[in-house]
Amino acid sequence: MFKLVAEQENARTGILKTAHGKIETPFFMPVATKGAVKLVSNSELEEAGTKCIICNAYLLSISPGTKIVKKAGGIHKFIGWNKGIFTDSGGFQTLSEKFLIKADEKGVTFKNPFDKSTSFLSPEKAVEIQNLLESDVAMCLDDVPLHGSTLTRIKESAERTTRWAERCKNAHKNKKQLLFGICQGGLNEKLRQKSSKEIAKIEFDGNAIGGLCIGETNSERNKMVKVSNSQFQKDKPRYLMGVGSPKDILECISHGVDIFDSCFPARIARHRTAMTSKGNINILNARFAKDFKPLDKKCECFTCQNHSRAFIRHLAKTKEENSLRLLSIHNISFVQKIAKEAKLAIKENRFDKMVKDFKRNKQKVF
Amino acid sequence: MFKLVAEQENARTGILKTAHGKIETPFFMPVATKGAVKLVSNSELEEAGTKCIICNAYLLSISPGTKIVKKAGGIHKFIGWNKGIFTDSGGFQTLSEKFLIKADEKGVTFKNPFDKSTSFLSPEKAVEIQNLLESDVAMCLDDVPLHGSTLTRIKESAERTTRWAERCKNAHKNKKQLLFGICQGGLNEKLRQKSSKEIAKIEFDGNAIGGLCIGETNSERNKMVKVSNSQFQKDKPRYLMGVGSPKDILECISHGVDIFDSCFPARIARHRTAMTSKGNINILNARFAKDFKPLDKKCECFTCQNHSRAFIRHLAKTKEENSLRLLSIHNISFVQKIAKEAKLAIKENRFDKMVKDFKRNKQKVF
Numbered sequence: 001m002f003k004l005v006a007e008q009e010n011a012r013t014g015i016l017k018t019a020h021g022k023i024e025t026p027f028f029m030p031v032a033t034k035g036a037v038k039l040v041s042n043s044e045l046e047e048a049g050t051k052c053i054i055c056n057a058y059l060l061s062i063s064p065g066t067k068i069v070k071k072a073g074g075i076h077k078f079i080g081w082n083k084g085i086f087t088d089s090g091g092f093q094t095l096s097e098k099f100l101i102k103a104d105e106k107g108v109t110f111k112n113p114f115d116k117s118t119s120f121l122s123p124e125k126a127v128e129i130q131n132l133l134e135s136d137v138a139m140c141l142d143d144v145p146l147h148g149s150t151l152t153r154i155k156e157s158a159e160r161t162t163r164w165a166e167r168c169k170n171a172h173k174n175k176k177q178l179l180f181g182i183c184q185g186g187l188n189e190k191l192r193q194k195s196s197k198e199i200a201k202i203e204f205d206g207n208a209i210g211g212l213c214i215g216e217t218n219s220e221r222n223k224m225v226k227v228s229n230s231q232f233q234k235d236k237p238r239y240l241m242g243v244g245s246p247k248d249i250l251e252c253i254s255h256g257v258d259i260f261d262s263c264f265p266a267r268i269a270r271h272r273t274a275m276t277s278k279g280n281i282n283i284l285n286a287r288f289a290k291d292f293k294p295l296d297k298k299c300e301c302f303t304c305q306n307h308s309r310a311f312i313r314h315l316a317k318t319k320e321e322n323s324l325r326l327l328s329i330h331n332i333s334f335v336q337k338i339a340k341e342a343k344l345a346i347k348e349n350r351f352d353k354m355v356k357d358f359k360r361n362k363q364k365v366f
Numbered sequence: 367m368f369k370l371v372a373e374q375e376n377a378r379t380g381i382l383k384t385a386h387g388k389i390e391t392p393f394f395m396p397v398a399t400k401g402a403v404k405l406v407s408n409s410e411l412e413e414a415g416t417k418c419i420i421c422n423a424y425l426l427s428i429s430p431g432t433k434i435v436k437k438a439g440g441i442h443k444f445i446g447w448n449k450g451i452f453t454d455s456g457g458f459q460t461l462s463e464k465f466l467i468k469a470d471e472k473g474v475t476f477k478n479p480f481d482k483s484t485s486f487l488s489p490e491k492a493v494e495i496q497n498l499l500e501s502d503v504a505m506c507l508d509d510v511p512l513h514g515s516t517l518t519r520i521k522e523s524a525e526r527t528t529r530w531a532e533r534c535k536n537a538h539k540n541k542k543q544l545l546f547g548i549c550q551g552g553l554n555e556k557l558r559q560k561s562s563k564e565i566a567k568i569e570f571d572g573n574a575i576g577g578l579c580i581g582e583t584n585s586e587r588n589k590m591v592k593v594s595n596s597q598f599q600k601d602k603p604r605y606l607m608g609v610g611s612p613k614d615i616l617e618c619i620s621h622g623v624d625i626f627d628s629c630f631p632a633r634i635a636r637h638r639t640a641m642t643s644k645g646n647i648n649i650l651n652a653r654f655a656k657d658f659k660p661l662d663k664k665c666e667c668f669t670c671q672n673h674s675r676a677f678i679r680h681l682a683k684t685k686e687e688n689s690l691r692l693l694s695i696h697n698i699s700f701v702q703k704i705a706k707e708a709k710l711a712i713k714e715n716r717f718d719k720m721v722k723d724f725k726r727n728k729q730k731v732f
Binding site: 036068289 | 400401402403404405406407408409425429430434437438444445446480610634655656658672673674676677680681683684686687690691732
C-alpha cells in the first residue's frame with residue numbers, strides 16, 4: 001500500500017497505492033471541497049501536475065448527498081476526476097462557528113450551512129459517508145481543539161480523538177478504500193506525542209497530523225510535526241493537514257511528511273497574489289503595469305506560457321475574474337512543481353541543498 | 367478582403383481575410399470586453415471553435431491604455447490571442463447611464479467607470495485608439511439612439527452617424543486594419559434605409575447594423591436587418607451587432623448576415639442557463655439532480671465530455687463559480703457549433719431545412 005523509495009535524513013519519497021493508481025510522495029492535494037477546485041477545471045489541475053485532490057465528505061453528504069454520488073457511480077465519476085481522491089471527514093468544520101453547534105463524546109452536531117437544518121456526525125457516520133462516496137482515502141473524524149485552547153480541552157480532544165479513531169476503524173467497511181488516522185494534542189509536546197502514539201497503535205493505512213496550521217508559529221508547528229512523526233510508523237504515509245506554501249511544504253518534507261493539502265495556493269490567488277521563485281508578488285502592484293514577463297520566468301504552467309504580468313494585472317485591476325483563475329492555475333502549478341522537484345532531489349540525495357537554495361532566494365514566509 | 371463562397375437564397379457563406387488569418391463566414395464572436403471572455407480561457411474559446419472575438423477599444427483605452435497595449439506589441443500579443451479581433455468603438459456605451467455624460471456633434475463625453483474622471487471620444491479619437499490597438503477590424507463610432515426614442519432623435523442620430531462615419535474613414539490610418547461602417551435608423555424603415563445607403567456609399571471594408579437588440583421584437587429586428595442588407599453591397603461582409611442566440615443567429619443568417627457578436631451565451635450561463643438542442647434549461651431545476659447525462663447529448667465541448675447535469679447543478683446549487691464556467695464553455699461551444707453547421711448547410715444548399723429542423727425542435731425563443 002505504501003512503499004518507501006528513497007530517504008535523505010528525515011525526508012523521504014515513496015509510492016502510495018490507491019484504487020485509482022499509484023501516487024508518488026511527497027505530493028500536494030489542492031482542495032476541492034465540494035468536488036471542484038475554485039475557478040479551475042480538472043483538466044487544468046492535471047496539467048498542473050496534480051495526482052490527487054481532497055474533497056469534504058461531510059459537505060458532499062449534505063449536498064448533493066451520498067445517494068446521488070452513489071448513483072453517479074462514486075465520487076470519481078460524479079466529479080469527473082479519475083485520479084486520487086482523499087475525503088476529509090468534517091472534523092475540521094468543528095473549528096467553524098458557521099457549522100458547529102456542539103461536540104460531545106457521541107459526535108458532532110452541525111448546522112447545515114445551506115438550509116439551516118442540523119445534522120449529527122458520529123465517527124461511524126463520518127466513515128459510512130466516506131465508504132459510500134468511495135474516495136480512495138478516508139479520514140477519521142477527529143475532535144479538533146481551537147488554537148489557544150486550555151490544556152484541559154486539548155487533553156479531552158486528544159483522548160476523544162483516539163476513542164473516535166477506534167470507532168472509525170471498526171466502522172470502516174470499504175475494502176478498496178484506505179483509512180487514515182489523525183492525531184491531535186494542540187501544541188503540547190507530551191499530549192501530541194501520546195496522541196500520535198495511540199493513533200499509530202490502531203494501525204491505520206496512514207497517519208495524519210491534525211489541528212495545526214490554525215494560528216501557531218512555524219517553529220511550533222515544526223516541533224509538533226517532529227513529535228508526531230517520531231511516533232508514527234516509518235513505513236506508513238504521513239499526512240500533514242492544511243499546509244500549502246512552498247516554504248512550509250519543503251520544511252515539513254524535511255521533517256518526514258509525505259502528503260499535504262491546502263486551499264492556500266488558490267486562496268492567495270483569489271487575493272491577487274502569485275507565487276514566484278523570488279517570493280510572492282501582488283499583481284495589482286503598479287510596477288507590473290508594463291511588465292510583459294510571465295508571473296515566473298521558469299514556470300511552464302498555462303498562465304505563464306500564455307499571459308504576461310501586465311495582462312493579468314489589467315484583468316485584476318478591472319475586476320475580471322479571469323485574473324483570479326489565471327493566478328489560481330499558476331499557484332497550484334507552482335506548488336506542484338516544488339513537490340515534484342523535492343521528490344527528485346530526495347532521490348538524488350540533494351534535498352538539503354534544494355531547501356537551502358530555495359531559502360536563499362528570499363522566498364517570503366507566506 | 368471578402369469573398370463569397372456559396373449562397374442559398376439570402377443566406378451566404380464566405381471568407382473574410384484579416385491580418386490574423388482568414389475567417390469563414392457566418393461566424394460568431396464571443397465578447398471579450400476588456401480582453402478576456404468572462405470565466406473562459408483563450409484556449410477554451412479556441413477549443414469551442416472560436417475564430418474571432420470582439421474587444422471594447424474605448425474601455426481598453428482607459429485601462430490599461432493604448433500605450434501599454436502598444437508596448438506589448440498590439441492587442442493580440444497583449445491578451446494572448448492570435449486569431450481575429452474586432453474592436454468596438456465605444457458607441458454602444460452611449461446607451462449606458464454608467465458611461466454617458468453627453469453626446470453632441472463633436473463626439474461623446476464619457477464618465478470613466480474606473481475612477482470617475484471624464485473622457486471625450488470623437489470619431490477621430492475612436493479610430494485612432496483602434497489603430498493603436500491594432501485590432502483586425504475597427505468599428506466606426508456611431509450615435510446610438512435609445513430604444514423608444516422619438517423620430518426626431520432617431521433622425522438626428524442616423525444623420526450624425528453618417529457624418530461621424532465619414533470622419534472615421536478619413537481618420538483611419540492603419541493599413542493592416544479593416545474598418546467597418548455602422549448604420550442606425552432605429553426601427554423606422556425609411557431612416558434605416560437611408561442610413562444604410564449612406565454608410566454603404568462611404569465604401570467601408572464591411573457594413574454593420576447597429577442600434578438593434580436593445581428592446582425591439584424579433585420581427586421588428588428582422589425587418590430592419592432586411593432593409594439594411596438590401597442597401598449594403600453584396601460583396602462586402604455584413605455584421606449584425608449584439609445578436610447571439612442560436613435561433614436569432616439562424617434567422618439573421620437567412621436574411622444575409624455574415625457576422626455576429628454577443629455576450630448572450632456567456633451571460634445566460636452566468637444565470638445558470640444552458641443551451642441545448644431541445645431548448646434552454648436552467649440547471650438549478652430539481653429534475654437535473656439525478657440527471658447524469660451531459661448538458662446536450664450531441665455536444666462535444668469540454669463540459670459535455672467531462673461533466674453531468676447533476677454535477678453542474680450541484681456546483682451551481684452550492685454557489686461554486688465553476689458551474690458558471692462550465693456553462694459558459696458549453697454555451698459558447700453550442701453557438702459556435704450552430705454557426706459552423708449553418709456554414710456547411712449553406713454550402714450544401716440545405717440551410718432552409720436546417721432552420722426548419724431547428725425550429726421544429728421547439729427551441730425556445732431566448
